[in-house]
Amino acid sequence: DGGITQSPKYLFRKEGQNVTLSCEQNLNHDAMYWYRQDPGQGLRLIYYSQIVNDFQKGDIAEGYSVSREKKESFPLTVTSAQKNPTAFYLCASRTGRQPQHFGDGTRLSIL
Amino acid sequence: QQPVQSPQAVILREGEDAVINCSSSKALYSVHWYRQKHGEAPVFLMILLKGGEQKGHDKISASFNEKKQQSSLYLTASQLSYSGTYFCGTDRTNSGNTPLVFGKGTRLSVIA
Numbered sequence: 001d002g003g004i005t006q007s008p009k010y011l012f013r014k015e016g017q018n019v020t021l022s023c024e025q026n027l028n029h030d031a032m033y034w035y036r037q038d039p040g041q042g043l044r045l046i047y048y049s050q051i052v053n054d055f056q057k058g059d060i061a062e063g064y065s066v067s068r069e070k071k072e073s074f075p076l077t078v079t080s081a082q083k084n085p086t087a088f089y090l091c092a093s094r095t096g097r098q099p100q101h102f103g104d105g106t107r108l109s110i111l
Numbered sequence: 112q113q114p115v116q117s118p119q120a121v122i123l124r125e126g127e128d129a130v131i132n133c134s135s136s137k138a139l140y141s142v143h144w145y146r147q148k149h150g151e152a153p154v155f156l157m158i159l160l161k162g163g164e165q166k167g168h169d170k171i172s173a174s175f176n177e178k179k180q181q182s183s184l185y186l187t188a189s190q191l192s193y194s195g196t197y198f199c200g201t202d203r204t205n206s207g208n209t210p211l212v213f214g215k216g217t218r219l220s221v222i223a
Contacts, residue, residue, distance in 0.1 A: 031208035042113075042198065042215040043153070050208040058210065090152055096207035097141060097160060100200065102152040 004103035023091030032074035116214035133199030
């Protein structure tokens with residue numbers, strides 16, 4: 001079945017550590033996105049990529065980095081510069097004006 | 112610009128109806144509706160791509176008024192399974208592959 005796979009489901013970060021969240025899709029979608037959700041809040045855009053080897057900052061990109069070397073993959077790195085990383089991270093993908101679909105999410109906490 | 116959803120929260124008894132609104136101060140190129148259960152990812156419900164469009168399945172439907180820059184989600188004869196937070200997402204431009212911008216959500220609770 002086609003879908004979006006995010007891993008790990010839960011992740012813990014130590015002070016000063018960078019961590020990478022994985023997102024893989026087999027839907028052959030052109031565009032991929034990363035959103036952050038805080039408890040009781042909506043979805044805020046971190047980064048997005050419309051084609052391979054190209055990506056743009058979203059509304060809250062500071063402290064995060066991404067790469068898009070393959071169409072299927074769009075990993076997100078939460079760097080030590082992100083001082084408040086605890087949140088639910090959602091990866092999504094889409095082609096054209098079709099619906100945007102989400103992975104199951106990664107819950108990141110600070111140790 | 113983030114779309115505005117109303118109401119912020121609503122409590123229904125099983126069998127009652129609800130309407131959730133999504134409006135924007137900027138042009139709406141499309142409207143996407145999602146439902147998110149606690150602790151889970153948002154699940155796509157329906158997409159409306161042009162003004163005047165109406166869609167629905169089962170007892171959940173939606174309309175899109177392009178001129179008024181708003182969309183409404185209608186839930187009729189609500190069931191316990193309808194509980195969750197409903198988000199509307201809108202396209203920032205008329206071109207494809209762009210990320211959606213989401214409202215803050217409407218928390219719907221259905222009680223027996």
